[in-house]
Amino acid sequence: MTRHAVLLAATLAALLAPGSGAPAPGRASRNKLLLVSFDGFRWDYDQDVDTPHLDAMARDGVKARYMTPAFVTMTSPCHFTLVTGKYIENHGVVHNMFFNTSSKVKLPYHATLGVQGWWDNGSIPIWVTAQRQGLRTGSFFYPGGNVTYQGEALTLSRKEGVLHNYKNETEWRANVDTVMRWLSEDGLDLVTLYFGEPDSTGHKFGPDSQERKDMVQQVDRTVGYLRDSIARHGLAGSLNLIVTSDHGMTTVLKKASDLVEIHKVPNFTFQDIAFELLDYGPNGLLLPKEGQLEKVLGLLRGAHPRLHVYRKEEFPANFHYANHPRIPPLLMYSDQGYVIHGRVNVQFNNGEHGFDNRDLDMKTIFRAAGPSFKRGLVVEPFESVHVYELMCKLLGIVPEANDGDLSTLLPTLHSGEGTTPTPMPTPTPGGARSALQAGHRLPWLMGLAATAMLLAKTP
Structure with missing residues (x-):
């Protein structure tokens, strides 16, 4: 074997070694993704309140007439549908509360957020799928983002406290600042960011109250601050932003004669x-x-x-x-x-959700803007189960088995946006990332191998 052939063979062996960590071709050009959820934002909350920033986002991107959440229209189940693409009976987070019918244990919402087995029960959310395919992910207060799945934790995460004040606008901006650092300085590719409003205000005062309207204006200001922050951090050309929610809200008939x-x-x-x-x-x-x-x-x-x-x-x-x-x-x-x-x-409560997801008051919002999305597009209503496939497309990752259909939201993207990776078997937790990276490098590595073999035959 010639000296050149030996060098080529050695290089090939090193590149094929497990955990070599070389980036997939085109990795540097992949856009980032930020999914933001404002809990309990009903589909029509922007119709009785001035929302200039949400309106601007719609002009710059995509707006759905409304989005239909999964049933049961509760916070944790619906949020997990967004990040798994599965209906609730298929992902298993069936309630806001952990419960066990044998032990009779029932835990409140905040305690349930930290119960490992409640979330990690067979479904792999998009954070872990993305990490297994070479990306870095984070979750800020998003339900289900603070536990491990098959032993794998998110790159970065924050969990809200039991007595967390959902209404503090100053803290909202600080949270946005943190997420921007995650995306711009820490190199995260996917982040989910959660706000507990206007749900909390809608529960306490009702969806028709002035307090709810004031809170929607706070949400709108936060969307404006978020989009300005994206520009300040130089991410406008490389970050896709989705703003959505888990469910709507309706007025409780507290004085009905037929409770x-x-x-x-x-x-x-x-x-x-x-x-x-x-x-x-x-x-x-x-x-x-x-x-x-x-x-x-x-x-x-x-x-x-x-x-x-x-x-x-x-x-x-x-x-x-x-x-x-x-x-x-x-x-x-x-x-x-x-x-x-x-x-x-x-x-x-004066306001409540959890009702039939066909009821108009349970419908919620969907806005999307960024380099991959068309501008000024209004789309017909769709089910939230389809958002997962869209996010996988934007990140260029192979989705897990799910109940969504990419064709539903594919028309919201510019032609050719996102990547379509070749489907492959679901990787095992250990060594998953290196196996996928090797798969991305396979075509040119095979060419390199062929060259090495030809040189080996050269005297």
């Missing part, structure tokens, strides 16, 4: 129930004691015209919700505006 009160149903008793998850808006989950299912179902079904009660296997399939092992045998939901009162009447 839904389970404890007032004739002949019904909680002594027949082994586990219940009630008093959380318009949804209910029940595990009757052994031998009591038919009795309980018979008493509750038809007990109230605003209450809909089903066996698990009979729950409407279009909701894509009930077919998961975490769901107990009986499910119920109430009509828009009516919450379900369990043992006592304890719900006092």
